[in-house]
Amino acid sequence: MKRIGILGGTFDPPHIGHLIIAEEVRLALDLAEVWFIPSYTPPHKDNAKTGPEQRLKMVRLATKSNPYFKVDTIEIERSGKSYTIDTIEELKRRHPDNEFYFIIGADMVEYLPRWYRIEELTELVTFVGVKRSNYQLESRYSILIVDIPLIEVSSTLLRERCMNGVSVHYWLPAPVYQYMKEHRLYEH
Numbered sequence: 001m002k003r004i005g006i007l008g009g010t011f012d013p014p015h016i017g018h019l020i021i022a023e024e025v026r027l028a029l030d031l032a033e034v035w036f037i038p039s040y041t042p043p044h045k046d047n048a049k050t051g052p053e054q055r056l057k058m059v060r061l062a063t064k065s066n067p068y069f070k071v072d073t074i075e076i077e078r079s080g081k082s083y084t085i086d087t088i089e090e091l092k093r094r095h096p097d098n099e100f101y102f103i104i105g106a107d108m109v110e111y112l113p114r115w116y117r118i119e120e121l122t123e124l125v126t127f128v129g130v131k132r133s134n135y136q137l138e139s140r141y142s143i144l145i146v147d148i149p150l151i152e153v154s155s156t157l158l159r160e161r162c163m164n165g166v167s168v169h170y171w172l173p174a175p176v177y178q179y180m181k182e183h184r185l186y187e188h
C-alpha cells in the first residue's frame with residue numbers, strides 16, 4: 001500500500017505556495033510521492049486565464065527538481081469539467097493498491113460541502129487541510145490537518161501583479177518565472 005498525496009489545482013500559475021504545501025504534507029504524512037493534477041476546466045470558478053497545455057507546462061517546470069513530485073495529466077486528457085470524484089474513481093481503478101491523500105487549502109475546505117458527490121468522495125480519499133488566510137479549517141467532514149506556516153500567496157495575486165507590471169520574481173520557481181516572461185503571460 002503506497003501513500004500518495006494529490007494536489008489538484010488550476011495552477012494559473014503554479015507558485016511557491018503549492019510547492020511548500022505539497023512538500024510539508026509529504027514530510028508530515030510520510031507520503032511516497034505527491035502527484036500534481038492540473039485541471040482542464042476548474043469545476044467551481046471562471047475559466048482559467050491560461051489554457052490547460054500552458055498550465056501543464058508550468059506545473060512540469062515547477063515540480064521537476066523534486067524527485068517525489070509527479071505530474072498526472074488525467075484531467076487534461078479527460079477534458080471537460082474536472083470533478084475530483086471522476087479523477088479519484090479512475091485513479092483508484094488504475095492504482096488499486098494506493099491510498100490517496102487529497103491536499104487542499106482552507107479555502108477549499110470551506111467549499112467542500114459544495115463539491116460534486118462529496119459524500120462518496122470522502123469515502124475514497126483522506127482530505128488533508130492546510131491553513132490559508134481568511135479561511136477556516138473546521139469542517140463537517142473528517143479532515144486531517146497538517147499544521148504548516150501560513151503562506152500568503154495566490155495565483156490571483158501573482159496575475160494581478162503581472163497585469164500591473166509588478167515583478168513576481170521569487171514568488172514562483174525560477175523556470176516558471178522565465179516561462180511566464182518569455183510567453184508574456186498575464187501581462188494584459
Ligand SMILES: Nc1ncnc2c1ncn2[C@@H]1O[C@H](COP(=O)(O)OP(=O)(O)OP(=O)(O)O)[C@@H](O)[C@H]1O
Pocket residue numbers: 008009010011012017018021103104105106107108130131132151152153154155156157
Ligand atoms: N498559499 C497557499 N496556501 C495554502 N494552500 C494553497 C495556497 N495556494 C494554493 N493553495 C491550495 O492549492 C490548491 C490549488 O490551488 P489553485 O491552483 O487554485 O491556486 P490559487 O492560488 O488558490 O489560485 P487562484 O488565486 O487563481 O484561485 C487549492 O487546494 C488551494 O487551496
Ligand SMILES: O=C(O)c1ccc[n+]([C@@H]2O[C@H](COP(=O)([O-])O)[C@@H](O)[C@H]2O)c1
Pocket residue numbers: 007008009010011037039042043044045082083084085108111114115116
Ligand atoms: O469536484 C468538485 O466539485 C470540486 C470543486 C472545487 C474544487 N475541486 C478540486 O479542488 C482542487 C483545487 O481547486 P482550484 O479550483 O482551487 O484549483 C482542484 O483539483 C479542483 O478540481 C473539485
